[in-house]
Amino acid sequence: MSKRDYYDVLGVSKGASADEIKKGFRTKAKALHPDRNKDNPDAETQFKEANEAYDVLKDAEKKAAYDRFGHAAFENGMGGGGRPGGQGDFSSAFSDVFDDLFGDFMGGQRGGGGRRAARGSDLRYNLRVNLEEAYAGLQKTINVPAAVACSACDGSGAEGGVEPTTCPTCSGMGKVRAQQGFFTVERSCPTCSGLGQIIKNPCKSCQGAGRVEKERALSVNIPAGVETGTRIRLAGEGEAGMRGGPPGDLYIFVEVSDHKLFERDSVNLYCRVPVSMAKAALGGSIEVPTIDGGRGRVQIPAGSQSGRQMRLRSKGMPALRGGGVGDMFIELAVETPVNLTSRQKELLREFDDLGEDNHPESNSFFSSVKSFWDGMKG
Numbered sequence: 001m002s003k004r005d006y007y008d009v010l011g012v013s014k015g016a017s018a019d020e021i022k023k024g025f026r027t028k029a030k031a032l033h034p035d036r037n038k039d040n041p042d043a044e045t046q047f048k049e050a051n052e053a054y055d056v057l058k059d060a061e062k063k064a065a066y067d068r069f070g071h072a073a074f075e076n077g078m079g080g081g082g083r084p085g086g087q088g089d090f091s092s093a094f095s096d097v098f099d100d101l102f103g104d105f106m107g108g109q110r111g112g113g114g115r116r117a118a119r120g121s122d123l124r125y126n127l128r129v130n131l132e133e134a135y136a137g138l139q140k141t142i143n144v145p146a147a148v149a150c151s152a153c154d155g156s157g158a159e160g161g162v163e164p165t166t167c168p169t170c171s172g173m174g175k176v177r178a179q180q181g182f183f184t185v186e187r188s189c190p191t192c193s194g195l196g197q198i199i200k201n202p203c204k205s206c207q208g209a210g211r212v213e214k215e216r217a218l219s220v221n222i223p224a225g226v227e228t229g230t231r232i233r234l235a236g237e238g239e240a241g242m243r244g245g246p247p248g249d250l251y252i253f254v255e256v257s258d259h260k261l262f263e264r265d266s267v268n269l270y271c272r273v274p275v276s277m278a279k280a281a282l283g284g285s286i287e288v289p290t291i292d293g294g295r296g297r298v299q300i301p302a303g304s305q306s307g308r309q310m311r312l313r314s315k316g317m318p319a320l321r322g323g324g325v326g327d328m329f330i331e332l333a334v335e336t337p338v339n340l341t342s343r344q345k346e347l348l349r350e351f352d353d354l355g356e357d358n359h360p361e362s363n364s365f366f367s368s369v370k371s372f373w374d375g376m377k378g
Helices: 005-012 018-032 043-057 060-074 090-106 131-136 277-282 340-355 360-377
Strands: 123-129 138-149 174-178 185-190 210-224 229-234 249-257 262-265 270-274 285-288 295-300 309-312 328-335
Touching: 005 018, 005 043, 018 043, 018 249, 043 060, 123 138, 123 210, 131 249, 138 249, 210 229, 210 249, 270 277, 270 285, 277 285, 277 328, 295 309
Parallel strands: 123 249, 270 328
Antiparallel strands: 138 210, 174 185, 229 249, 262 270, 285 295, 309 328
């Protein structure tokens, strides 16, 4: 069976440009890809046929030979785009299909001709807030140094905003191939540095890059309830792309600084409150601070020990994105008095002499110690 004309295979005219040939191949490859045509037994053969045609027509030398001699240019070892039998080079097919079909999803840096310009880099900004700001949320202005689109050339990189032209060396592919013995080596095009396009008259402001370094002031909304490690994405606020390419994103990583009074655990807050020995023994109420700047009153039961906790409901941190509010826990720290006067010491000794039944934990501990020692003697 005779081979079909390569131009007919790709659905383009014989005078088609490199961009038109590439577009025709992309259309055919997407429609004929075997993964999308599992019910069509001929799809794989047609897919290979389209790739073989593209492998020839995208190469300026092979295309010239084909235009002059047709399929005979690649028969009897004359070199060219297909192996005997017309199946094409499998590794080349895989590379071309991956580059041309999926290059745009890999940051726009693959492919050539009409391909998208390189996407700008994503940026990271570390933002520190205090616990009160994390509780209430805030609107904050940050200054971000980054590459932005050049206003003189509208990001094109060319003087006067003239569109770049297709690189004549690689026909817009951004890469060239060279034969070295039995191997074909592929590398970035030296003329366009792999971009697939060249600028004849570069912009004087950005030297052809299409972007310049500049510090920008951005307003950022910090939602209530953010924690250390919270990431906020600002789409399109990263670095500008090369020569009009789409910008990257800006990622803000939040760090909540430690607080002098409160310790945070997710949405709950903990506050360690010192109380006098007398207050812990007799009981009573104490006033404690809350994160919203208010005051809360807590009742201390008589005989409370260090480490005892009381809960103030809904006085903690708000959950991010409206998931309720945590609680605040008051932890007592019974404080032993210091710098006692002679009278205070006298009263404490008197109290200690009368307090045999007032220290159940001490009595239990030393009772266990006595049993331990008695057991060792036995």
